[in-house]
Amino acid sequence: xxxxxxxxxxxxxxxxxxxxxxxxxxxxxxxxxxxxxxxxxxxxxxxxxxxxxxxxxxxxxxxxxxxxxxxxxxxxxxxxxxxxxxxxxxxxxxxxxxxxxxxxxxxxxxxxxxxxxxxxxxxxxxxxxxxxxxx
Amino acid sequence: xxxxxxxxxxxxxxxxxxxxxxxxxxxxxxxxxxxxxxxxxxxxxxxxxxxxxxxxxxxxxxxxxxxxxxxxxxxxxxxxxxxxxxxxxxxxxxxxxxxxxxxxxxxxxxxxxxxxxxxxxxxxxxxxxxxxxxxxxxxxxxxxxxxxxxxxxxxxxxxxxxxxxxxxxxxxxxxxxxxxxxxxxxxxxxxxxxxxxxxxxxxxxxxx
Numbered sequence: 001x002x003x004x005x006x007x008x009x010x011x012x013x014x015x016x017x018x019x020x021x022x023x024x025x026x027x028x029x030x031x032x033x034x035x036x037x038x039x040x041x042x043x044x045x046x047x048x049x050x051x052x053x054x055x056x057x058x059x060x061x062x063x064x065x066x067x068x069x070x071x072x073x074x075x076x077x078x079x080x081x082x083x084x085x086x087x088x089x090x091x092x093x094x095x096x097x098x099x100x101x102x103x104x105x106x107x108x109x110x111x112x113x114x115x116x117x118x119x120x121x122x123x124x125x126x127x128x129x130x131x132x133x134x135x
Numbered sequence: 136x137x138x139x140x141x142x143x144x145x146x147x148x149x150x151x152x153x154x155x156x157x158x159x160x161x162x163x164x165x166x167x168x169x170x171x172x173x174x175x176x177x178x179x180x181x182x183x184x185x186x187x188x189x190x191x192x193x194x195x196x197x198x199x200x201x202x203x204x205x206x207x208x209x210x211x212x213x214x215x216x217x218x219x220x221x222x223x224x225x226x227x228x229x230x231x232x233x234x235x236x237x238x239x240x241x242x243x244x245x246x247x248x249x250x251x252x253x254x255x256x257x258x259x260x261x262x263x264x265x266x267x268x269x270x271x272x273x274x275x276x277x278x279x280x281x282x283x284x285x286x287x288x289x290x291x292x293x294x295x296x297x298x299x300x301x302x303x304x305x306x307x308x309x310x311x312x313x314x315x316x317x318x319x320x321x322x323x324x325x326x327x328x329x330x331x332x333x334x335x336x337x338x339x340x341x342x343x
Contacts, residue, residue, distance in 0.1 A: 014330050019343065021293070022342070023275075024278055037183050040182075041177075044219035047220065
């Protein structure tokens with residue numbers, strides 16, 4: 001009677017594991033295109049700027065509405081562009097950016113509204129465009 | 136093999152003082168600590184170069200950790216975003232690689248509990264009948280599943296040490312382990328992987 005191969009026998013185990021890992025590392029699925037780095041960069045840049053401005057405004061004791069309004073307008077412009085070009089990825093990233101912008105505002109209802117409004121506008125435009133294309 | 140690349144490229148930087156940016160890399164984050172609210176000193180070109188140097192192996196790592204290509208893409212983007220936004224001293228190339236992998240690991244860890252719940256739910260549900268995949272695909276599935284049988288930390292450990300070729304010190308840093316325990320944990324993880332492969336009927340001969 002022959003004994004079955006023991007998977008815990010060291011040389012055999014090492015060879016099996018190395019071969020399996022080599023095969024996993026050569027998985028062609030890993031060669032799929034990478035996500036575009038541009039939205040990541042600009043998301044960090046926009047939020048960084050906003051945080052910087054907000055800190056400066058807080059230090060100076062100024063109200064933040066102007067900064068928030070400018071940020072909201074910038075987001076509105078982006079939302080409209082994203083909606084017009086139907087870039088769901090961009091809309092998704094903007095939603096995250098908007099969430100962070102709202103968090104920066106310390107959860108102020110007014111800021112949340114300012115940030116949410118352009119997103120709603122963007123989503124609405126995207127919806128309208130989808131409807132018109134499907135009609 | 137990003138680690139060996141990073142170590143090779145970062146050798147001169149590592150020789151310099153800790154926290155100093157290597158000379159001759161204008162795109163790197165030399166001014167990272169200049170303003171607490173502006174921690175993203177990379178220009179777009181510098182960031183894109185960094186991204187394309189690290190993103191592919193990092194995504195493969197995340198894919199193995201999560202078992203989900205879409206989630207791996209999401210975590211990859213979040214990892215780089217957090218890297219840009221983080222307030223930290225300037226890093227050399229090796230430190231950057233470690234930082235990115237550590238961030239990615241932590242982000243993946245957040246989802247491990249959720250993934251475990253999902254696995255338990257799927258395991259409790261009756262199996263759906265599925266057509267037999269072609270032999271090559273079947274082998275790939277078996278490999279994926281055997282690797283997925285490892286605990287999340289073991290997956291990270293094995294991938295970093297055996298596929299990425301990261302030194303044990305870096306593996307320990309990324310995973311928050313003591314360097315001395317990496318060897319033992321790695322041995323156990325490899326043994327567990329061998330058993331998982333054996334359970335699924337994968338032999339070394341199938342992989343040649």
